[in-house]
Amino acid sequence: MLTYNFAKAQGPLYEYIYQCIKEDILDGNLRQGEKLPSKRTFAKNNGISTITIQNAYDQLISEGYIYTIPQKGYYVAKLEGMKKVQRESSLSLNINIPEKRHSYATDLSDNKMNPELFPFSIWAKVLRSIISDKSGELMEASPAGGIRELRAAIAEHLKSFRGMLVDPDQIVIGAGTEYLYGLLVQLLGNERQYCVENPGYRKIVQVYRQYHISCKYADMDEMGMTFEGLSATGADIAHISPNHHFPTGITMSAGRRYEILAWANEREGRYIIEDDYDSEFRLNGRPIPTLFSMDACEKVIYMNTFSKSLTPTIRISYMVLPVHLINRFYRELSFYACTVSNFEQYTLAAFIRQGYFEKHINRMRLYYSRQRKKMFEAIRKSKLNEVCEIIENDSGLHFLIRIRTEKPDGEILHALSGKGIRVNALSEYFFTPSGTKHCFIINYSNADIEKAGEAFDVFYEVLD
Amino acid sequence: MLTYNFAKAQGPLYEYIYQCIKEDILDGNLRQGEKLPSKRTFAKNNGISTITIQNAYDQLISEGYIYTIPQKGYYVAKLEGMKKVQRESSLSLNINIPEKRHSYATDLSDNKMNPELFPFSIWAKVLRSIISDKSGELMEASPAGGIRELRAAIAEHLKSFRGMLVDPDQIVIGAGTEYLYGLLVQLLGNERQYCVENPGYRKIVQVYRQYHISCKYADMDEMGMTFEGLSATGADIAHISPNHHFPTGITMSAGRRYEILAWANEREGRYIIEDDYDSEFRLNGRPIPTLFSMDACEKVIYMNTFSKSLTPTIRISYMVLPVHLINRFYRELSFYACTVSNFEQYTLAAFIRQGYFEKHINRMRLYYSRQRKKMFEAIRKSKLNEVCEIIENDSGLHFLIRIRTEKPDGEILHALSGKGIRVNALSEYFFTPSGTKHCFIINYSNADIEKAGEAFDVFYEVLD
Numbered sequence: 050m051l052t053y054n055f056a057k058a059q060g061p062l063y064e065y066i067y068q069c070i071k072e073d074i075l076d077g078n079l080r081q082g083e084k085l086p087s088k089r090t091f092a093k094n095n096g097i098s099t100i101t102i103q104n105a106y107d108q109l110i111s112e113g114y115i116y117t118i119p120q121k122g123y124y125v126a127k128l129e130g131m132k133k134v135q136r137e138s139s140l141s142l143n144i145n146i147p148e149k150r151h152s153y154a155t156d157l158s159d160n161k162m163n164p165e166l167f168p169f170s171i172w173a174k175v176l177r178s179i180i181s182d183k184s185g186e187l188m189e190a191s192p193a194g195g196i197r198e199l200r201a202a203i204a205e206h207l208k209s210f211r212g213m214l215v216d217p218d219q220i221v222i223g224a225g226t227e228y229l230y231g232l233l234v235q236l237l238g239n240e241r242q243y244c245v246e247n248p249g250y251r252k253i254v255q256v257y258r259q260y261h262i263s264c265k266y267a268d269m270d271e272m273g274m275t276f277e278g279l280s281a282t283g284a285d286i287a288h289i290s291p292n293h294h295f296p297t298g299i300t301m302s303a304g305r306r307y308e309i310l311a312w313a314n315e316r317e318g319r320y321i322i323e324d325d326y327d328s329e330f331r332l333n334g335r336p337i338p339t340l341f342s343m344d345a346c347e348k349v350i351y352m353n354t355f356s357k358s359l360t361p362t363i364r365i366s367y368m369v370l371p372v373h374l375i376n377r378f379y380r381e382l383s384f385y386a387c388t389v390s391n392f393e394q395y396t397l398a399a400f401i402r403q404g405y406f407e408k409h410i411n412r413m414r415l416y417y418s419r420q421r422k423k424m425f426e427a428i429r430k431s432k433l434n435e436v437c438e439i440i441e442n443d444s445g446l447h448f449l450i451r452i453r454t455e456k457p458d459g460e461i462l463h464a465l466s467g468k469g470i471r472v473n474a475l476s477e478y479f480f481t482p483s484g485t486k487h488c489f490i491i492n493y494s495n496a497d498i499e500k501a502g503e504a505f506d507v508f509y510e511v512l513d
Numbered sequence: 514m515l516t517y518n519f520a521k522a523q524g525p526l527y528e529y530i531y532q533c534i535k536e537d538i539l540d541g542n543l544r545q546g547e548k549l550p551s552k553r554t555f556a557k558n559n560g561i562s563t564i565t566i567q568n569a570y571d572q573l574i575s576e577g578y579i580y581t582i583p584q585k586g587y588y589v590a591k592l593e594g595m596k597k598v599q600r601e602s603s604l605s606l607n608i609n610i611p612e613k614r615h616s617y618a619t620d621l622s623d624n625k626m627n628p629e630l631f632p633f634s635i636w637a638k639v640l641r642s643i644i645s646d647k648s649g650e651l652m653e654a655s656p657a658g659g660i661r662e663l664r665a666a667i668a669e670h671l672k673s674f675r676g677m678l679v680d681p682d683q684i685v686i687g688a689g690t691e692y693l694y695g696l697l698v699q700l701l702g703n704e705r706q707y708c709v710e711n712p713g714y715r716k717i718v719q720v721y722r723q724y725h726i727s728c729k730y731a732d733m734d735e736m737g738m739t740f741e742g743l744s745a746t747g748a749d750i751a752h753i754s755p756n757h758h759f760p761t762g763i764t765m766s767a768g769r770r771y772e773i774l775a776w777a778n779e780r781e782g783r784y785i786i787e788d789d790y791d792s793e794f795r796l797n798g799r800p801i802p803t804l805f806s807m808d809a810c811e812k813v814i815y816m817n818t819f820s821k822s823l824t825p826t827i828r829i830s831y832m833v834l835p836v837h838l839i840n841r842f843y844r845e846l847s848f849y850a851c852t853v854s855n856f857e858q859y860t861l862a863a864f865i866r867q868g869y870f871e872k873h874i875n876r877m878r879l880y881y882s883r884q885r886k887k888m889f890e891a892i893r894k895s896k897l898n899e900v901c902e903i904i905e906n907d908s909g910l911h912f913l914i915r916i917r918t919e920k921p922d923g924e925i926l927h928a929l930s931g932k933g934i935r936v937n938a939l940s941e942y943f944f945t946p947s948g949t950k951h952c953f954i955i956n957y958s959n960a961d962i963e964k965a966g967e968a969f970d971v972f973y974e975v976l977d
Contacts, residue, residue, distance in 0.1 A: 218608040305577065
């Protein structure tokens with residue numbers, strides 16, 4: 050007969066009894082096929098109600114520890130695998146989460162936006178009005194490509210801001226460009242050859258690698274990815290940033306654009322992925338027209354993100370697909386739910402439509418252009434100016450400096466790091482050995498100009 | 514000499530001039546190498562300012578249509594590829610976005626939540642307080658696995674609600690389970706054999722197929738996926754829903770759990786993905802303990818989502834990885850940014866921590882248990898009751914009915930559809946030919962009970 054010390058019971062009594070019996074089964078005190086006392090006997094012997102025993106037995110049945118034969122009683126079930134998975138002596142929870150990036154006194158490699166510039170109160174206001182006005186829509190599943198209102202707002206923005214004529218239905222919204230890269234691989238196939246710019250943005254290559262694609266690298270000249278470099282790779286897909294290349298800042302020339310478009314047209318299945326990650330921050334003149342707009346043959350996939358223009362902590366990016374590819378997307382990939390929450394899709398749509406996005410961009414552009422000027426000034430006033438040439442093209446959130454020195458880049462970076470200054474060299478962004486040296490990337494989006502000025506003096510000193 | 518009709522100019526004059534020259538280049542009126550007029554001459558001849566011409570030329574230079582040789586002048590650039598990508602006669606925008614699902618008068622296949630149950634005003638309240646209290650944190654990049662506060666809240670929830678002891682650092686947050694399945698494939702490898710339950714949830718197989726995995730299928734008996742079925746597939750990874758299988762509603766028995774765990778322990782690299790998609794809605798008794806809790810050998814990956822328990826339009830799911838896998842995640846995949854926005858991560862964390870989630874679940878559980886009872890009642894009162902047996906196990910948002918009939922499932926569904934009633938047959942969820950027939954799935958989460966009652970009468974009528 051089962052007897053348990055009911056004085057120990059905490060919480061509902063049936064749970065305690067369930068636990069006790071379960072442990073007896075797991076410990077082997079109750080063996081396979083053994084009959085349990087009837088509910089009435091068990092209840093009577095312990096002075097508790099039959100319903101409590103019933104509840105405990107029901108739980109054990111629903112978990113499969115015991116079974117019942119009608120008119121006969123309750124029996125311990127077969128638990129064959131159990132012995133093979135007995136608990137090992139406690140596993141240690143030795144989890145190694147990467148440390149936050151070491152923080153430097155002056156970090157010129159930081160290309161984050163200044164969080165104070167995010168239009169918090171306006172965003173909150175729009176969000177509040179969405180919550181009160183759209184409670185129905187917020188609960189309705191988003192189409193796979195994203196909420197229509199957001200796609201329409203983006204199409205409108207692309208028209209007025211980038212001169213692009215795009216049907217809202219060509220747009221696919223996703224939680225970040227990395228996610229969209231993955232969707233593109235699924236759409237275009239991972240048996241294809243992908244080619245990226247050399248130097249370039251390492252994360253693109255990392256994402257492709259996850260899909261078992263080993264990227265080819267095409268060299269760049271001052272007009273962008275070279276046609277010869279691209280052709281030589283044998284690639285089908287060219288992933289490029291023609292409007293403001295990272296990290297060189299190069300804008301692809303019109304001639305080169307036509308060459309690359311012609312390359313794509315040469316063969317069926319060739320595509321260009323145009324990554325337009327920071328086009329909002331061209332500081333002077335008209336924005337550079339996109340490859341997508343120049344393309345008449347459905348060869349260009351356009352991508353952009355709100356990470357740079359709003360904040361990376363709201364995960365919204367989008368791509369514009371040529372008609373035949375958006376049709377393929379809806380045929381093959383629309384079983385995926387859109388990865389962005391309705392709340393943020395509707396908020397962003399209203400934020401754009403009500404003109405706040407444009408105002409915000411203009412404000413940011415002004416801020417960044419001032420930051421940029423101050424940074425130039427800081428360099429000119431510093432000792433580094435003697436040996437330093439600024440390479441820039443009026444765009445983006447960074448520029449390059451070329452230093453006249455014999456000291457290897459690695460030694461310079463190491464010495465700077467020792468002085469609490471972090472900066473990246475252009476040479477770090479090459480995927481293949483390269484002769485490029487003595488070029489460094491200066492990010493100013495979130496920089497403390499005064500500290501940067503001091504850092505440029507130190508920069509000069511470590512060159513010796 | 515270039516002469517343009519300035520009367521036509523709209524917007525800034527420099528833009529108009531830029532457009533005119535660009536079109537002349539594209540049309541071949543200005544040819545490669547041709548010299549453009551000097552700024553001064555051009556300006557003087559047209560009675561406009563030199564600075565306007567300067568701006569137009571600058572834009573053309575930055576886009577690479579012209580180039581300048583210092584001291585000599587401006588020349589038209591080489592645009593070799595251009596002829597090859599001339600615009601074709603307008604492409605038609607023939608985009609086929611799948612229609613919204615055909616709507617039925619009575620849809621018993623609809624397993625969505627009732628949107629009116631979403632605790633809108635509380636969610637909005639929490640969101641507002643997050644916006645005002647956390648403006649700093651909202652702008653800081655989330656760790657790859659998700660915001661620590663949300664992971665801690667989920668760990669706490671799993672402890673009190675599922676009896677699971679989990680370190681917050683074992684949790685990975687993502688924008689939906691489909692996204693997390695993709696991450697898992699990247700973590701475990703797509704060269705492995707994956708096995709799913711037969712019958713089962715078709716979307717899992719679709720996602721795996723995108724990663725070039727063709728799933729194996731293991732049959733189920735009334736205790737869940739069979740050990741023999743699983744072993745025979747030669748799979749390494751078993752993707753199962755042991756706590757409430759869709760669509761059968763089966764709960765895997767303790768004995769079978771130990772068998773499947775023992776299977777995983779037999780060989781290095783074997784894993785079980787435990788998909789616990791609706792465990793919150795067990796209507797009676799204690800929740801069934803998870804496989805994850807029974808596993809002492811780091812073989813079980815636990816997954817859950819807030820799609821069922823809150824709303825699918827907030828895209829938040831999570832997985833709990835065994836220690837060695839979470840370490841691999843941080844080593845290999847933490848370059849990916851978390852796909853859920855900070856705004857929603859912090860809101861959900863506070864929503865859980867402040868007890869609203871638990872209250873909401875309890876309220877939903879009560880609502881669903883009433884809906885369930887009403888649905889049973891509707892069946893009992895209907896003509897269908899004569900030929901119908903209800904198969905259920907006190908859990909989830911659906912149950913099965915088995916009909917005594919000779920009529921093939923396809924004919925029944927077709928006839929019902931003709932009468933404006935949509936329902937799914939269990940046989941539709943088999944991946945391989947199966948003898949199962951005459952079982953139908955009744956979803957009640959969002960059902961109109963009165964209409965459902967009428968539908969059951971019609972159901973009976975179409976059996977003839």
